[in-house]
Amino acid sequence: MLEELDNDQDQDLDEPTPQGVLAMQLTALPRDTNAFNDIYGGWLVSQMDLAASSSASRIAGGRIATVAIDRMAFMVPVNVGAQLAFYTQVEEVGRSSIKVLVEVWSDDPQAIERRKVTEALFVFVAIDAHGRTRAVPQK
Numbered sequence: 001m002l003e004e005l006d007n008d009q010d011q012d013l014d015e016p017t018p019q020g021v022l023a024m025q026l027t028a029l030p031r032d033t034n035a036f037n038d039i040y041g042g043w044l045v046s047q048m049d050l051a052a053s054s055s056a057s058r059i060a061g062g063r064i065a066t067v068a069i070d071r072m073a074f075m076v077p078v079n080v081g082a083q084l085a086f087y088t089q090v091e092e093v094g095r096s097s098i099k100v101l102v103e104v105w106s107d108d109p110q111a112i113e114r115r116k117v118t119e120a121l122f123v124f125v126a127i128d129a130h131g132r133t134r135a136v137p138q139k
Contacts, residue, residue, distance in 0.1 A: 016116060018103050020089030023051040028082045039078035044104065044118065045069070051086035052100040052122040059090065059098050060126035061137045067097075068123040076106070076115050083107040084117070091121065096133045098124045 024047070032043045049066055056064045078084065085105045092099040104117040128134040 018085070018087040018105050018116075019101060020087040020103065022085055023054055023088040023102075024086040026084055026086075028078050028080055028084060030080050033080055037080045039080075039082070041074060044074075044078065044084075045072070045120070047084070048086060048102045048104060048118070048120060049122060051088055052102045053124065055088045055090060055100050056098040056122070056124040059093060059136060060124070063127050063129070064098070064124040065127050065131075066122060067125050070121040070123065072118070072120040074118045076117055078106055078117055093136055096125050096135055098126070098136065100124070 026047065028039045030037070032039050034040060049069075053064060053066065083106065085107070087103045087105065089101045089103075090098065091101050100122045101119065102122060103119045105114055106117045107114050126134050126136045
């Protein structure tokens, strides 16, 4: 019995899990696909930007702008009907910048298991009403 518990714990460690908190969920629809029913990468990036910007704007206490996307990697295609979950994790807060890691996971009805689709590091800067960089409030 103890041996079975140890094996179960080892299996749990081997399974990849999302980093961060669930920021957004949506279903991949036909309007977001190419002729092969794969989701457009640009559409997925825009959804990731939405998920990351919600975290960054809360930290910044207002308006932000996306200034860079780093470490973008697509691992598997996304099919129509896939349930996508966007997880965000704040990696760094600077004087005026905020770095947010976004991971996208798919619960595709055509796949056997949940899979990591992509990840990227989004960089934002806090901006004022005139579009100039401002400091992020210290907490």
